[in-house]
Amino acid sequence: MALEYRKVLCPIEFDDDNFLLALHTAADAVRGTDGTLFVLTAFPEVVREPAGTKLYAEVNKAQEDYARTRMAEIERKELAGVKHQLLVMLGDPAQTIVKAARQVRAELIVMATHGRRGLMHLFLGSVVEDVLRRAPCPVLAIRAQSTGRDPKVGDWMTHNPVTAAPLEKLSSIREKFEAGNFRSIPVISDGKLVGILTDRELKLFAGRLADTEAREAMTNAPLAVNPDTPLEQAAGILKESKLHSLPVVEASQLVGIITTTDVLGALNG
Numbered sequence: 203m204a205l206e207y208r209k210v211l212c213p214i215e216f217d218d219d220n221f222l223l224a225l226h227t228a229a230d231a232v233r234g235t236d237g238t239l240f241v242l243t244a245f246p247e248v249v250r251e252p253a254g255t256k257l258y259a260e261v262n263k264a265q266e267d268y269a270r271t272r273m274a275e276i277e278r279k280e281l282a283g284v285k286h287q288l289l290v291m292l293g294d295p296a297q298t299i300v301k302a303a304r305q306v307r308a309e310l311i312v313m314a315t316h317g318r319r320g321l322m323h324l325f326l327g328s329v330v331e332d333v334l335r336r337a338p339c340p341v342l343a344i345r346a347q348s349t350g351r352d353p354k355v356g357d358w359m360t361h362n363p364v365t366a367a368p369l370e371k372l373s374s375i376r377e378k379f380e381a382g383n384f385r386s387i388p389v390i391s392d393g394k395l396v397g398i399l400t401d402r403e404l405k406l407f408a409g410r411l412a413d414t415e416a417r418e419a420m421t422n423a424p425l426a427v428n429p430d431t432p433l434e435q436a437a438g439i440l441k442e443s444k445l446h447s448l449p450v451v452e453a454s455q456l457v458g459i460i461t462t463t464d465v466l467g468a469l470n471g
Contacts, residue, residue, distance in 0.1 A: 207310045208309060210239050214313075232284060242298075244291045245269060296332035311337055314344045315330055352434065370416050372404060376404055376411055385447060388459065389420045394454055407419050426451045429450055433465060
C-alpha cells in the first residue's frame, strides 16, 4: 500500500536544471488525494540592511519580485490539477526550508540534488545535506544525472541588479556604490542598457558629483554578455578587458550582472 502524505514541501531553485524532476515527484505524492503541495523558493539576502538604508531593501525586494514571477510561471505550466500553495521566503536557503517545513507541518520534503561538479556541487549540495540533518520530517532527495554541461552566466549572475538612470546625479549614484560596496553600476533607460559607471569614473568627477549626470560620465555601449554565454568566456572578457563586472542582457533588456567574484566562485571547482 502506497504511503499518502497530506502535506508535502518541495523547495525549488530556478537555476538548477533538476528541480522539475523533484517538483513532479512531489506533485505525484499528493495528486488524487486530499493533500497539499507547498512549493517553496528560498533565497538569501543579497545584502544586509543597516537601519535607515532603503537601498538594500530595494535590492532584496527586486529579488523577491523575480522569484514570484518565476513561481507564477511554474504554477501555470506544472501544477494544474494539484492542490498547492506557493511560498517565497527570504533567508538562508537551508534554514528557511527547515523553518517552512515546521510552519506548514510538512510530512515529507522532496528536493533535488544538483547535477553539478566540483565547487558548484559542494556549494549547492550543502543545502540538501543541511536539510537532511535538521528536517523535522522525512526528506526524499531526488538524484538526477549530471548534465555535464559547462556553467553559463545565467547560473551565477545576480538578477535585478542595482542600476542608475542617465539623468541621475553622480552624488546619488555614489551613495549606491558605498551602500552596496559596488565597483560598477549599469545605467539603463526603459530597461535597456545604455552605459555603465565604474568607481574610476566617480573618481574622475570628484568635486563635481552633485552637478554631473550619469550620461556625462558613463561608458557608452559597454561590453555585455547574455545568460547563455559560457562562464569561461565571460571570465576571458573580464580578464582581457580588466573589468570587475559585466552587464547581462537578454532581448535588449538588462536582466543581471556577473562579477569576477561570481566567476571565480564557479570556476575554482
